[in-house]
Amino acid sequence: MSTPAPSSPDRRTVLRGVAAAGVVGAAGLPLAACATEAGSKEIGPKAGDKGPETVGKLPEISVGAGKVFKDSKVVVVQPSKDVYKAYDARCPHQGCLVDEVKQGVVKCPCHGSQFDINDGSVVRGPAVQGLPELPMKVVDGEVVVG
Numbered sequence: 001m002s003t004p005a006p007s008s009p010d011r012r013t014v015l016r017g018v019a020a021a022g023v024v025g026a027a028g029l030p031l032a033a034c035a036t037e038a039g040s041k042e043i044g045p046k047a048g049d050k051g052p053e054t055v056g057k058l059p060e061i062s063v064g065a066g067k068v069f070k071d072s073k074v075v076v077v078q079p080s081k082d083v084y085k086a087y088d089a090r091c092p093h094q095g096c097l098v099d100e101v102k103q104g105v106v107k108c109p110c111h112g113s114q115f116d117i118n119d120g121s122v123v124r125g126p127a128v129q130g131l132p133e134l135p136m137k138v139v140d141g142e143v144v145v146g
C-alpha cells in the first residue's frame with residue numbers, strides 16, 4: 001500500500017510558472033492600455049516653427065467662430081470680442097486637418113474630435129491631446145504666426 005506523494009515538485013514548478021505568467025501579464029497590462037489610450041501621434045513641425053509666417057487676412061468671423069487656413073494648416077478663432085487665437089489645424093489624433101469652427105468648438109471631420117476655441121483643449125475624443133496654440137499677431141490686417 002502506498003500513500004500518495006505530497007505535492008510533486010513538477011506541480012509546484014507549474015504553479016510557480018503560472019503565477020509568474022500572471023505577474024508578467026498584469027505588469028504588461030498598463031503598457032498595453034497606455035498604447036491604446038494614447039491615440040495620438042507626432043505629426044511633424046507646425047506653422048511658424050521656422051519663423052514668422054503670414055497665413056492670410058484676419059478673417060471676418062463672429063465670436064465663437066473661426067477659419068481654417070488649409071495651406072498653412074492653421075485655424076484662427078475668435079473666442080471673445082476682438083480676441084483672436086491661432087492653433088495648429090492638424091488634429092493631434094491622427095493628423096487630419098480640422099475643417100469647421102462652430103459655437104466655440106473646432107471640429108475634426110475624420111473621427112469626430114472636438115476642441116475648445118478658448119484653449120484648444122479636447123472637448124470630445126478620440127483625440128487625447130488638445131490643439132497646440134501658436135503665437136500670433138496681426139500685421140496690416142494679416143495673421144502672422146510664429
Ligand code: FES
Pocket residue numbers: 091092093094095096108109110111112113125126127
Ligand atoms: S484625426 Fe481622428 S479625430 Fe481628428
